[in-house]
Amino acid sequence: MNWKFTGDRPVYQQIMAAIRGAILKGELPPGGKVPSVRDLAAQAQVNPNTMQRALTELEREGLLVSGGTSGRSVTEDEAVLAAMREQTLEELARECAEKFMVFGVTPSQAAQLLLSLEKKKEE
Numbered sequence: 001m002n003w004k005f006t007g008d009r010p011v012y013q014q015i016m017a018a019i020r021g022a023i024l025k026g027e028l029p030p031g032g033k034v035p036s037v038r039d040l041a042a043q044a045q046v047n048p049n050t051m052q053r054a055l056t057e058l059e060r061e062g063l064l065v066s067g068g069t070s071g072r073s074v075t076e077d078e079a080v081l082a083a084m085r086e087q088t089l090e091e092l093a094r095e096c097a098e099k100f101m102v103f104g105v106t107p108s109q110a111a112q113l114l115l116s117l118e119k120k121k122e123e
Helices: 011-027 037-043 046-059 080-102 108-122
Strands: 064-066 071-076
Touching: 011 046, 011 080, 037 046, 064 108, 071 108, 080 108
Parallel strands: none
Antiparallel strands: 064 071
16 A cells, blocks of 8 residues: 655545555455554554554444454445545545646646647557
8 A cells, every 4th residue: 555645634634545445456355354444554654543443434434344343345335445545536636627727727628738748558
């Protein structure tokens, strides 16, 4: 997981985004066990309380499921996973659109630019 944090929003929210990304990429598959709070906190070099807060919020969203003494796992509920994918991609698209608009590029122009990048990559 990418544990690079910036000052633009709280660290626990950035941790939540990193875990969502790991789920989207398949690093944490549906039903897969999530490492312990202490292990994740050590990897991310954050306070365990901060990691606990992020994981608790992801549980509230239904993305993670607590197994009691056996730890947490990623939900297998396809509806929850589909909603998370849609929300995450929508937020990413909105962020990109806002950045493009700063330079006077419309969303349709941005789409054309992205398509041309894809074509260049295929060549």
